[in-house]
Amino acid sequence: MSAGEAVEELLARVTPDRLDTYEALLRALADSELWMLLWQGDPGEPDAHYGGIEVAGHGYAPCVTSGPELTASGWNRAYEVVPGRDIAAALYPDHWGLWLNPHAPGGGLGVPWLDLRRIAGGLDRLPAGPLRISEPSVGVESFYARLVALGQRTPVLRALWRAWVRPALGVSYLAIGLDVDGPPENGAEAVRAMMREAITEVPEGLAVGTVAMADGYDPVAMWLRANTRPFYERDAPALGRAPAGDRRGYGYPRAY
CATH class of the missing domain: 3.40.1350.90 (Uncharacterised protein PF11572, DUF3234)
Structure with a gap:
């Protein structure tokens, strides 16, 4: 055929x-x-x-x-x-x-x-839609903490985001949005190394994927920017000086 x-x-x-x-x-x-x-x-x-x-x-x-x-x-x-x-x-x-x-x-x-x-x-590289995207409820605080700690030592990383993604076909997964300085390829190896080290904190059976926040066509990145805030921001104000109204917002950086 x-x-x-x-x-x-x-x-x-x-x-x-x-x-x-x-x-x-x-x-x-x-x-x-x-x-x-x-x-x-x-x-x-x-x-x-x-x-x-x-x-x-x-x-x-x-x-x-x-x-x-x-x-x-x-x-x-x-x-x-x-x-x-x-x-x-x-x-x-x-x-x-x-x-x-x-x-x-x-x-x-x-x-x-x-x-x-x-x-x-590449059909195998991108999840099958329509996607159902929401804030994650999985309890992986040690993974987030490790990402934040490593992110603070990764100069090209500006911010980290998170979402729970349910593809039309395939397993649901935790998506980590990566916001980096300049074109994504500039800090690609440093960010890959960060993710490889942090992933050891992920429990067995939990799928994790990444998304480039600079990708203006990615539905997960678009949803993250429209509906959430990063859980780590390199240039965010210190917690003690943050406006009171911001402290309880979703994903506000916090000390782990």
Whole structure:
């Protein structure tokens, strides 16, 4: 079975309660080619741009999954054939998703930009959505204390955040947000060393992941910034001088 055939076979079986099938569809899309419909211009021309569909306030670029589907769609303008992983990487930074086979019975299927980000960045590296994110309730104070102590000795680290993440598929995990000076790669090795040392305090069976707070497209980082405060801040005022209203806020740095 070719990648294109796999996409179409899986597309016919995707239902809201079959997230495993949808995940398999994303894997097939990553390895397939897609026929992107050009609303204006020809491939490679400066004025060429894809068509657009808006659903529930979100933008999607329409495409078809094979030559036969292109014929069935009746599309009579230009198009270009693009590897799935490449088009995913091109669309998600502008918060655009893909709409597969809009001419098909039922209107086809939309792939949101967050899933395109997973296709571009690696499906095994990023958790399957939709994610349920909340403040953590697991009792791992020694782990947090170790992170704070090590963070104070890691000059590139500005702040540490935490959240509990429940992916649509796979195990729930404790996410640690890492806010570092400059581009994340600058202090990558120092931060990795910090996490390797601190992880020894994590009880067996508890999964822990990290998220770069500088990643403006990561849903966990976005949730953390919108809903919580860091549990360690390098430049925070000393506890004794903090405004009274701040001391009881979630995650305010405290002495361990």
